[in-house]
Amino acid sequence: MFSLALSMYMGYSESVVDMGESEREISEPALERVWDEISDDGAYNVDEDLENALSVEALPRGRDVLVAITYVDDSGDTEVVDNVEFAADGTASSYSETPMPDHVNASSRPIGVRYNPQDVRGARLHVGVV
Secondary structure, X not given: OHHHHHHHHHHHHXXXXXXXXXXXXXXXXXXXXXXXXXXXXXXXXXXXXXXXXXXXXXXXXXXXXXXXXXXXXXXXOEEEEEEEEEOOOOOEEOOOOOOOOOOOEEEEEXXXXXXXXXXXXXXXXXXXXX
8 A cells, every 4th residue: 555655656746847847948949949940051041030930830839939039249238130929829029128038938049140141140049938
């Protein structure tokens, strides 16, 4: 009887831990899917805005997703190249907090941004999931 109770408790505690872990880690796979979708030959083309570069299929279902591309200018300030927020239903709009609001589960990675064929600059891709 004791072993049955112990195994049930262990199974319950593992599922609780796994739920929390997967919640925190949802932005990492979303970040990679977004990058795979918006990159072209290893860089994001600045001529194509994020809203049009991303399909809803690349985003986590049933979640609000914020995507931003930023860079640090010569004075050390963070500047936004582009940003977009996708509501859970897939509608897109811009948002003003840079790069991500505090309440968002976010991940980021370095990327290249192509301004023209000879001009690729370093930037950062941010993806947040609510």
